[in-house]
Amino acid sequence: MPLLLPQLPTGPTYGILAEFATPADLYHACERVRDAGFTRWDAHTPFPVHGLEGAMGLRRSPLPWIVLGTGLTGAALGFVLQWWVHATAYPLVISGKPYFAWPAMIPITFELGVLFAALGAVLGMLGLNRLPMHHHPLFKSKVFERVTDDAFFISIESWDPQFDQSATGKLLESLGARRVELLECE
Amino acid sequence: MAQTEAELLDNPVAGSPTLILRSPDFHSITEAVAGPVEGRTPIGWWLFFIPAFALLGLLGIAVSWLFWEGIGIWGLNVPVGWAYDITNFVFWIGIGHAGTLISAILFLFRQKWRTSINRAAEAMTIFAVMCALMFPGIHVGRVWVAYWMFPLPNQMGMWPNFRSPLLWDVFAVSVYGTVSVLFWYVGLIPDLAMMRDRAKTRARKLAYGFFALGWRGSVRQWHHYESAYLVLAALATPLVLSVHSIVSMDFAVSLLPGWHTTIFPPYFVAGAIFSGFAMVLTLMVICRTAFRLEHIVTLRHFDYMAKITLVTGSMVGFAYATEFFTSWYSGNPYEMFAFLNRALGPYAWAYWIMVSCNVISPQVFWFKKARTSIPILFVMSIVINIGMWFERFVIITTSLHRDFLPSAWGHFTPTIWDVSCLLGSFGLFFTMFCLFVRFVPMVATSEVKTVLPQADPHGRSGPEREIQAHRGKLPGRGELAPEGAS
């Protein structure tokens, strides 16, 4: 399963990288790129920009459902473990309570539920984001180093059906890009 | 027109107060935070690190001697089977809670001011949990069978006692430590990528790059990332409440007067946040000056932190009053004796230190002048932590040393090794914190950038923008806005 392998275009060209000056410029450009019908593209920012997912047309993340699933699993595991140990495996009368004393099982059930939910959130997020991915064609661009500082980018990949080496670049320039760059895969 | 900090603070009317001063742009934030990490180690850092490391050494010696000779080197006896060890455990766990509150709960309440302090506060949580976990670990006596605490199948067919609050602690604090590390690390990924992209040497690039996981700021990635962050915040909030509640249950499920009282769970949580915020104040006062981050961690941030300290301190005071009233109302002579003994018995000195530090002195924070005065904040933060240490000591020791039968009464005196473990734990904490500020960006840079006015893609923020947004987007008669529309 190519979970951790980068999903990259085949062929020599990766795509086009365009730099924008401000979040506002990026936002409006993203709306236009989305409306133009591109699918294999992305925007890059040093921090999450408010509302940009909507401008890009992204659907809501399925992560909360993953977390709910793992959390319930963890809680169930914790509860079953305690029940089994205290009611079946080695029953002992402790402080005069019945073997299956469910109130006393709540703390650990809750904690394991939270633990598994948190692991689900982090591993789920990494999985959905295809991280770690230490190598990516975008890192070849010198200006891209500023993506974690103060620069904003749009990248359109070459395997998008509407991609065209010259037309796409011109489109991005017309949308207000400060600089447009063609990137190779290797 | 530049506003002084003082003017900025008194602003009940403006919608979005200015959080970051001197109107920096994104790049100058990056420089301000990454600079200290990349530059040479300042002398001041060594001034803190060396004593901390020395105390850590003291801890090593004390713990080694403890393992070799046994628990008898501490002042524990019958009836006082718990004293400094569990006091320190509860003390450090309590301190850790403020970090999670700042990261998670303030995030859920949309308090943007948290972005300047949450990274350091989360790190503080992790180190505090490390210090805390150490104490139950070393106090068991036979440390070499400590693995019996975990439900591992074994040849004896034996299992841990899941009904015991001591075991709930093992699970709760381990989960808390794990989730805190996860939350801290997830928040750190974009900033590690920032350090990677700025790295001048190959070694730094590899080190930061490895842990940055190849983050490239992709919005599709931010999308899932923000969802994960929200989920982790939503999980960490009940986790914080549950962990210190479970710690309080170490005492509350017992039969001892002064220990067995139903208000302990929320009372302990409030006390934990109280002492934790005091520790955050201590650390932030030092760090913002040392690293010249006064424009990012401003007096406004201290104002808010001091207010939270006041609120949680009041909750602690409320719990004291309730317990005091109920000890009389119960008509139970043992309950009443427990409280009179606290105030007037052999440990009265500890009790009155506790009351003056926790209830009386924080009242100074009603006054804005005190909330925004660095010397007062620093002194008060230490006073509060002293008070909260004594609170746990008073609860544990006074209830143990004189319970039901006078013939079983005793007294506890700490030995040099009790004190060494306590001081040594501070060594562990501050050593880890010094290493943290030296090698990791201590402010959540990407989060701080989001609170700058320029980060808003819809133009300048402020009331005018909000009104325009209001005119554009609100639903008409009887209809709700479509989901997710912006």
Next chain:
Amino acid sequence: MIPERDRVALRPEQVTIPPGHPWNRIPVLGAVCALLGIAACAILGAANPKQFFFSWLVSFLFFLSLALGALFFVLIQYAAQGGWGIVLRRIGETIFAMLPVMAALFLPLVLGLRDLYSWAVPGAAEQDALLRWKAPYLNVPFFLMRAALYFGIWSFIALLYYRGSRGQDVTGDPGVSARLRRLAGPAIIVLALTQTFASVDWIMSLTPHWYSTMFGVYFFAGSFVGFIALLSVVAVAMRRAGLLDTVISAEHLHDIGKLLFAFTVFWAYIAFSQFFLIWYANLPEETIWYRARMEGSWMTVSLFLMAGHFVAPFFYLMGRTVKRKGATLAVGGAWLLAMHFVDLYWQVMPTLHPEGVRPSALDVAALVAVGGCFVAAASWLMRRQALVPLRDPRLAESLAFENV
């Protein structure tokens, strides 16, 4: 200061109940219910006074807790300088303005102290050592003085904040906000203490041998859930009725839903902690209260409370969509409002009916009577005022508020 051009021009007509609107009839309907309820109480209560006093106590506590929850909500909004909830604040203010009305509704209970509280029976203390011990606190004169003190303090704070906010509608003076904000901190502390002792006096002393330091917090948790539930129902109802539908948005409903979810969990945490610690230590002087609520059909009610006041709302309110739509949020709110009533019923009634649940017509009559007065007074007040704090300096921020 927001410049004049930026101040939101909410016209008064947008935010008042227009003449001829069906909601203008609610005060009359409320008054009719109140009269019918009081009549029923008088008739049925003459035959069974003990049941009447207990039923009245439950309904009284229900509506009182909503008013106290409202006061807490508004005070915390002031203290924390929260902007999002300003459009909802007038609803809260109207509800806590009912506190003086609740003072009047407390009076019937004064006549029934001997029926309600075993410690109030003359000569009870002679038989019982514990009651003798508690007599300095649990005696009728001091009890009544305390009740007067609670209502005096609550009414004072309520009227201070209500008048301040209404006055600001006219003058637009931002100094009012600043003054109310500064007073909010001390007011919260006073409210917390009085509310705790009120719950001790009126509920905990029904079982005079029993005590729990958590009880004040438990009452607070329930009252806050109750108020937020009421807020959700009222806000959605107003939107449905065409009032404030351009003002209260899905964002506000979402935040109400989040608060409802969070405080349902908080209530469960507090309720469980109190139960758990008493269960674990198993001391007879403490377990009597829970034993009584596990007797016969009370056990069913206990289980129902766990499932209905926590488990079901927890899963129902978790999702984002449910909280953003008026219909689904209001269903959750109405359910939790009912659960809050069941909670108070479960706290009070086992003292009268230890053998099991004995629903009585007086339960309904008292609810209708007290509720009718409450609704009549609150809706009458609603008619005479703007439904949002018109000239609050931060109203614009609240109108434009957007969720994460």
